[in-house]
Amino acid sequence: MLRAALIGFPSSGKTTLFQLMTSAKDAPRGKGDVNIGISRVPDPRLDVLTKMYNPKKRTPATIEFTDLIAQARTGAQALVDVAGYKNADALVHVVRAFRDPAVAHPSGSIDPARDAQAMEDELILADLGVAERRLERIEKDLKKGRSSELERERDLVQRCKTALEEGKPLRTLELTGDDRKLLRGFQFLSAKPLLLVINLDEDDLAEAGSSIDRAAAQTGLTGFLAHAATRAVALCARIELEISQLEGDDAAAFLADLGLTESGLDRVIRTTYELLGYMSFFTVGEDECRAWSIARETQAQLAAGEIHSDIQRGFIRAEVVGYEPLTSRGSLAACRDHGEVRLEGKEYIVQDGDIINFRHAT
Ligand SMILES: Nc1nc2c(ncn2[C@@H]2O[C@H](COP(=O)(O)OP(=O)(O)O)[C@@H](O)[C@H]2O)c(=O)[nH]1
Ligand SMILES: [Mg+2]
Incomplete structure (x- = not known):
């Protein structure tokens, strides 16, 4: 199962999105600090195949999302501490851009670029600790005797450390398949694919429309996105909630009014799937039409x-x-x-x- 973890500051809209993306039918489950829910990956191709075969069952690809129940630990610390967060394949970072004075912001003001960078810094700092500890260990072992394998690892971890010290997340590094394999065991947080979800204000949604560039410009996130090498989806969680309560045709009309063809929730799920490097093949028949997830x-x-x-x-x-x-x-x-x-x-x-x-x- 592909797993994505929701991160972001308190009151950015994570739980609202989590509840909307993971249907109520798949009742929340999980241990202790986290809620786990399953999302169906939207795929118009499966809809077409289902119409062709009229099967008893239609089974889309799925992704598992995790959300923190308590906010005691946020951001990178949660990813390090909380079981169920540690081995996430991707991170979905929700950044608050909605203004609503009725919802307090932990820092007292709305500043999406500041928040996005603060979370990124947390990931980088956590990784830097891991890299430093590993380097110390390797140097110690190298003193006991030369090993070309260890030297290769040292050079690679040193490269990571240098990038992190320059404030670069590891997902921006160009790595070979072998490098990636070597680094996998460290579970570097800033190396995980990350999707930035910009939770826009109700009043800014129409102007942003389907353009992520406009949404980024509106919220001051253009520079961050260029530097962080991530993809982004802009939506408004409050409006998504309203859309989710409409019937199919009404929902489509509502989206069209906003200049959109797909709900923000569907965009988040689909983009997470793509970001993970996954794609689907299908099996078809009168019993079941089904999408299966495989890596490229x-x-x-x-x-x-x-x-x-x-x-x-x-x-x-x-x-x-x-x-x-x-x-x-x-x-x-x-x-x-x-x-x-x-x-x-x-x-x-x-x-x-x-x-x-x-x-x-x-
Ligand atoms: N006005 C407005 N309020 C929102 C929006 N998204 C979330 N909220 C509210 O912000 C509060 C915190 O949201 P929640 O999803 O619990 O945030 P979390 O702490 O990141 O899990 C809740 O009262 C939500 O209803 C939004 O897009 N617009
Ligand atoms: Mg929450």
């Missing part, structure tokens, strides 16, 4: 394992058709007639939107 560059046999280890083990061939041909021809049979259904081997790299039927020995 995943081979067919491994993808089969997402469905069941037996299918992975007994993998023979993947019967693959692209989303475009299938939906424009209207049926798998028609695609077969046109030679558009391919038989792929276990090393085939699954493409986003592939519709796959795995042939396997039982």
Whole structure:
């Protein structure tokens, strides 16, 4: 399961968003300090496939979001301390830009750029501690005897430390796959993909419309976003709450009035999914149409394992058709007639939107 943790200062709107993004049906669960909820990843392609096959069941991809129940620990400290936060695959950082004087701000004033940078500094500081401790340890071990592996690690951690000291989050570093593997064990917070959610004021939403650049300019976050190498979504949690209470058509009309085609909640979930480097392939049929999550560059046999280890083990061939041909021809049979259904081997790299039927020995 992909996991994203909500971070941000108290009263920035995290819990409001969490409750809206994770439907009430998936009752909050979790241990102690956190609430855990499941979000369905919006995907219009799954909607189209569901219309084609009219299956008994429609199963979208999902992401797990965690939210802190108590605010005793916020930001980086929570990520370090709180079980259920530690191993998040991505961070969703909610920044308050709504003004509402009825909601007190812990710093006494509304300043999204200040808050965004303060949280970033916390992540960087926590990582710097980890890097320094590791370097000390490595130097000690190197005194006992040379090791090219340890020297390589020292150079890499030193590179991280230097970047952190310059105030650069580790997600801005260019790293090789091997570097990433080496660093994975440290769980560096500033290396995790981060989505900035700008919680706009009700009065600023229409002007921002669908332009994140306008929203960033309105809130003074343009510079921060350029420097932090992250993506951002702008929304207004209060308005999202209103939209969530409307029926489908009314909600769409309401969004259109604001110059939007998709709710802010859907944008947050979808962008988090993309940020994590994930994509979907589909299985279709009269019983179920389903989206499956895999990392980019995943081979067919491994993808089969997402469905069941037996299918992975007994993998023979993947019967693959692209989303475009299938939906424009209207049926798998028609695609077969046109030679558009391919038989792929276990090393085939699954493409986003592939519709796959795995042939396997039982
Ligand atoms: N006016 C306004 N109030 C909001 C908005 N988002 C959240 N709030 C309010 O701010 C308060 C704190 O929100 P909450 O989601 O609990 O923030 P958290 O501390 O980050 O979890 C609540 O009273 C919310 O109703 C918004 O977009 N506009
Ligand atoms: Mg909260």
